[in-house]
Amino acid sequence: MKEKVIPDIIVARLPIYLLALQHMMRDGRQVTSSQELGEKLGISSAQIRKDLSQFGEFGKQGTGYNIPYLADEIRKILKLDRIWDIVLVGAGDIGRAIAGYQGFYDRGFQVVMIFDNDFEKVGTALHSLVVQDVTYMGDIVRQAGIKVAMIAVPAAEAQHVAEQLVEAGVRAILNYAPIALHLPPEVRVENFDPLIHLQKMTYYL
């Protein structure tokens, strides 16, 4: 299947297309076009057609894209036709916000365990999960076969936590700590950085 290497930047646009399609589905829409998608997203229609053509033929010239079909196909490409378990590390303010976030399941994820190193937090409930002692994280994550983690610990602890997760088999990390993680190339890391988003906007002010 994946003999052709698709540029990361194209893969990175697929979740954005998927979200737009899901919004259209919620509005009861059935068909869209690369033009409409492009206008919604600020991406040229040619770019959208080119991106999607990397993965197959999803629309017909002149009739556009069937929205539920294209959404399903993008889910399959992104391996979102299943639910991914997430380990969350850090039960502070950000961890609590993540644990309480309702939007994971519908989009392919669920937080199944939370760890912290603060003895006052370990054993307490955070929404529907009990905070576990980070000392035992490696074994528990490995046994559960979890591949996806979210790190919401202080910057000084993030690298160490990330290394433990990788050793336990985690291969995708969404990092909320304001620090760049240095990990083996087979591990995907996304940094969740509010400043990058803010800085994108001041240009226009």
Next chain:
Amino acid sequence: MKEKVIPDIIVARLPIYLLALQHMMRDGRQVTSSQELGEKLGISSAQIRKDLSQFGEFGKQGTGYNIPYLADEIRKILKLDRIWDIVLVGAGDIGRAIAGYQGFYDRGFQVVMIFDNDFEKVGTALHSLVVQDVTYMGDIVRQAGIKVAMIAVPAAEAQHVAEQLVEAGVRAILNYAPIALHLPPEVRVENFDPLIHLQKMTYYL
């Protein structure tokens, strides 16, 4: 200065270049190249040169870019050679995490006021700020001349809050609520969506 319209997608990459340059500066580095930047960021060196050339001449062929100089120039382009005041709406888990985040000032922003509609929260301290009653938000924001907001309220309230902010003069909104905001075109909106980041990675698992 801004007669030429620069595509949004290019402007959106500048904060990422700036962050990479700042990391290099922290490591004591003085000079870099579009090749090195490209390898760090997973963007082609040709794209980086093309992006930067939209704004001027920042490097010399063969000698590369002076890091502090280029960082300063990008800050000027993005209007980050000043500190932007931010109004934060919502004093729940996400709001508390934002209020406690230490990384704003170094990157051009500071949260100067927080509003909530929960009477139990109004009047209490959130880190160094006192939560104010959202009823008075419009006047206070307008008088302070604040242009940048972060919205961390439940999805059902986000659109109404955003409209109030826009009426008070806000022109850039970082929205943490899991909902698409519909606002006039002169208002920039960035959605902070953890799922988009997670979905970018599962393709590779």
